[in-house]
Amino acid sequence: VDEDGTRVFQLTAQAGTTSFREGVETETWGFNGDFLGPTLRARRGEQVAVEVTNTLGESTSVHWHGMHLPPEMDGGPHQEVEAGGTWRPTWLVDQPAATLWYHPHPHGRTEKHVYLGMSGMFILDDDGADAAGLPAEYGVDDIPVIVQDKSFTADGQLTLAQENGVPSGVMGEVLMVNGTIGAVQEVTTERVRLRLLNGSTLRSYNFGFDDDRSFQLVASDGGLLSAPHETNRIQLSPGERAEIVVEMEPGTATMLRSYPQRLGEIADPEGYGALDTLDVLRLEAADELAPSAVVAAQLSDEERLDEADATTTRRFVMKNLALNGQRMDMNRIDEVVTVGTTEVWEVRNDDPMPHNFHIHDVQFEVLSVDGAPPPPELSGRKDTIYTEPGHEYRLIMRFEHYANPEVPYMYHCHLLRHEDFGLMGQFVVV
Ligand code: C2O
Ligand code: CU
Incomplete structure (x- = not known):
């Protein structure tokens, strides 16, 4: 400081x-x-x-x-x-x-x-999050988990040119957590909080444990959920995060894995890893565990955005690896947003392949998926959302504080080869 x-x-x-x-x-x-x-x-x-x-x-x-x-x-x-x-x-x-x-x-x-x-x-x-009863000692019971898959050449170098791979990027045959292959985390407390980040360029994960134990999902991309959600799976596409709290029994071990997942009606589910089961991180509990606080029943009281306040609705269709028919142009502003307003963005994937959608500057809330209320894992603040082909995601967000007609923010697919190819647009806030 x-x-x-x-x-x-x-x-x-x-x-x-x-x-x-x-x-x-x-x-x-x-x-x-x-x-x-x-x-x-x-x-x-x-x-x-x-x-x-x-x-x-x-x-x-x-x-x-x-x-x-x-x-x-x-x-x-x-x-x-x-x-x-x-x-x-x-x-x-x-x-x-x-x-x-x-x-x-x-x-x-x-x-x-x-x-x-x-x-x-x-x-x-x-301060609010400090009071939520979550494990919070970094590296002890509050663990960053950056999950990435990598592909190596015969001489051990990272490669982005995969033979017989999918055209959308690399599906690595090797998984690592924080740069470690076959990662193991020792647990010394009754509860441990994992901050899961899908830091891969293409692969999505569907996290769960090998003994099928449930855990509490406590946060998504933009922070704590209003209340913990008990589940045994959380799926994350590239760029998405989730915080989970796992309970451990003394002297036991469990493996965090990625399980077969729902990527939607894509042309090559196998090629995109929809059927894969992969070991991610082994948790090994000590023979004696220090007590952990109980996770609060209410985690956050952040105000929700109200659709009645939205003044603009925009529509974004990803099709033919383009966004609304165009590819990224550094010199073209695609959308102009008024500072201090609330908007609804309708996002749709009309390609037979996985895409997701990320917006800079804001955290959005999911109003609906195909007209229905979002599932619990999409109930919190998000900045990136997986978009299944043929499905429609209505997002609400508020653009606050920063206006600059000269410098744009981006929105794009966070499958990084798609982003680089131009599945990205620019908006300014004025
Ligand atoms: Cu994580 Cu525009 O990026
Ligand atoms: Cu994409």
Whole structure:
């Protein structure tokens, strides 16, 4: 924290090598290290600044996924940091506690930069969340779980060119958590909170445990649900997050897995991993467990948005790998939003392949899926939503505080090869 109270972080984008397997050096990229980046953490009401240095041989950017902030601080393709350059965005954290993340967003090269290892978590805290009875000791009973799949060449290098793969990107044959293959987490408390981030470029996961135990889903992308939801599965597409609280018995172990999932009527479910079962993270409980607080029955009392307040409805159709018939153009503004207003966005996937939909700057609420109220896992604040082919998602959001007619925010599919291909649009808030 500097003299005027700003919490300052340093992030250096750098190239290096990582030994994922013994005796094999893999070329990777990371922030402040060879692979992935540090967890950044700030509290609602704090001014933050990030000193970004790019030591890579090409330009990159750092986008604060899920963050409400001015467009010129957003880290999208209009804020690229050139090779050897620096950038210092600063903003006031003014949103509920949540598990956010950061990753590069350079024009047309996001898949490569993320895939080589550039991502990290950005955790936000607030007083309300502190009082929710959730495990909160970072690294002890509050665990970041960045899940990624990778594909390796015969000589152990990461590859984005997969033979016989799907055209949408890489479906890795190797799974890692926080950069570790075959990850194990020791648990020393009765309850453990996992902050799940799907940091993959293409693959979706349907998380559950091998003994089919239930857990409490307590948060989605934008923060705590109003109440915990007990379930035994949570499906996350690329970019989505969920926080879950798992109960452990002393001296036992359980495996977090990804199970066959519902991706909808896509042409090649197998190719997109809909049928896969994969080990993700093994939890091993100590023989004696420290007691944990009970998760509160009410987690958040954030006000809900009211459809009656919406002044504009926009429609977004993803079809033929384009958005409303167009592909991303850095020099074209697709939508103009008025600051301080509430809008409804109707999103639809009319392609026979998976897409999801992510909006910068805001957290939205899901009003309906095909006209019906959303399921519990979609009841909270979200910034990214999986869109099944042929289904219709009505989202409501409020654009607040930041207006700048010169600098756009993005909305796009977060399957990163689709995003790079141009399944992305730009909006300004004025
Ligand atoms: Cu996570 Cu526009 O990105
Ligand atoms: Cu897509």
